[in-house]
Amino acid sequence: MAEFMTGMKRTNYCGELRASDIGKTVTVCGWVQRQRDLGQLIFIDLRDRTGILQLAFNDATDRAIFDKAFSMRSEYVVAATGVVRERSSKNPELPTGDIELEVTDLRVLAKSETPPFEIVEKSNVKEDLRLKYRYLDLRRPDVQDKIIGRHKIVKVARDYFDDNGFFEIETPILIKSTPEGARDYLVPSRMFPGSFFALPQSPQLYKQLLMLSGFDRYMQVARCFRDEDLRADRQPEFTQIDFEMSFVSADDVMEIAEGFMKLVYKKVLGIDLETPFRRMTWDEAMTRFGSDKPDLRFGLELADLTADLKSTEFRVFKGAIDGGGGVRGINLKGLAEKLSRKEIDKLTEWIKSYGAKGLAWTRLTAGGETSSYEKFLAPEEAAAVRKTLGAETGDVLLIVASDENKVVFDSLGALRCELARRFDLIDKSKPCLLWVTDFPLFEYSKEENRFVAMHHPFTCPRLEDLDKLESDPGSVKAIAYDMVLNGNELGGGSIRINDPELQQRMFKALGLTPEEAQKRFGFLIDAFRYGAPPHGGMAFGLDRLVMLMLDCDSIRDVIAFPKVASSSELMSGAPTDVDEVQLAELGIAILPKDDNRTKEKQ
CATH class of the missing domain: 3.30.1360.30 (GAD-like domain)
Incomplete structure (x- = not known):
């Protein structure tokens, strides 16, 4: 039976203690990394999120505690009280390697079965097994470092935007489906049989409406969802550092974004970035490097x-x-x-x-x-x-x-x-950041046999190209900008359309009839008629930013509970079938698999 911490209170984290704490009585809690039985002496390495501390037990001091220490196994959860003392055999590889805790009280808070893999740094265990037991994988110090690093980056973001006059405002998660680009995740409504909400692919429309509402500067650490085809390093749900500003030019937005990057690199990694970042047009990037996210290293x-x-x-x-x-x-x-x-x-x-x-x-x-x-x-x-x-x-x-x-x-x-x-030609001595600007407003889709928006249909065209919107849409450039880090798109944005007539022309160029545009985006078009200020913004992909800053191999490394390439979660088994009663309440019937395949072919 597990013991309780009655009469005990954690005073310190394991990795915080140093030689300056020698002589202090402290209480620490954590997981048993390993136990070493040397006969009359037992040592336990206790691990928490800050590091490892050695616990020492002597059978001549307290036989009952010594016997309890003898029974410890890896991943037992324990609390230990004792006196910090100098280690006789120091470990220079540990920050706490000069000291140990001479334990006077030891309590087993929870026992553990033998885990399916060892909880150690730089594990070579297959990713599928680690993700199936992600709660164990998250105990590994190198994995925890990445999640903690993510927290620090988000904190810098919130503080930076607050210091620059932005309000963090939450936008809805259940929204109207406005398909244009990636597929929406649809959510059936029990209260409105046959009708569906969608999960947001981005907060785009709502943040534009916030500009119209007079909030002037908005930001949000926003959850987004896209039902995309399978890709190895994409997630169906992801996070953006999203912001929007009124009464600005593209230069103003890019200056704010550069300020954030300069601060977050300095605060988190101690690296000084030079600003302003280099700028390159889309045409130049494609001509010289064959990519709209060129790696210039x-x-x-x-x-x-x-x-x-x-x-x-x-x-x-x-x-x-x-x-x-x-x-x-x-x-x-x-x-x-x-x-x-x-x-x-x-x-x-x-x-x-x-x-x-x-x-x-x-x-x-x-x-x-x-x-x-x-x-x-x-x-x-x-x-x-x-x-x-x-x-x-x-x-x-x-x-x-x-x-x-x-x-x-x-x-x-x-x-x-x-x-x-x-051939190891990449100069990795410092981050390489640049802006790619003047994107085409449209790109032609062979599959749909029409022009589609390269970014989204609310991006403002360059004023000098307005007369070509209907006659030569393929040559129209957008007031759009992407930030690129080491050959990876880190974030992108644009100046938005704020004129309802121009927005209608944009929808027409995309092949939408006035009726279709009104049905999908009527609330936005109507809102523009009540005085919409010029505005623009952008969004950083938080997951990718963390991955690149912390030099991770995969975006899954920086997400606490990621999905795999099939969009499923190995740990919980999601997505799963649901109860027939739930489907009946929603008025939904599931077609047999053969019928589904037939529909897809049609």
């Missing part, structure tokens, strides 16, 4: 070879250029001896997942030159390609051609990052 910039090959008869390159696309390449400088033909063949297969049909290459080794394409080019064309790519002996030239520029950019953008990781 290494080179491997893209080179446009289309002009060099405009008259080529080589079918692969000619077809790409004539089809409205292009030919671009990168130069892997000085690494021809390290990138074998076999490895290039593997990269050729790998890059096909980004839409490329293949990878053209030239290896310029000291022992000779080999190429997959030069024999098909005129000598002057091959020479022009080498010149544009700055080719020298020791280099590898890697080229992608496609009648879709997006395929070229996606493929080479991913390839440069893969090569940088593989």
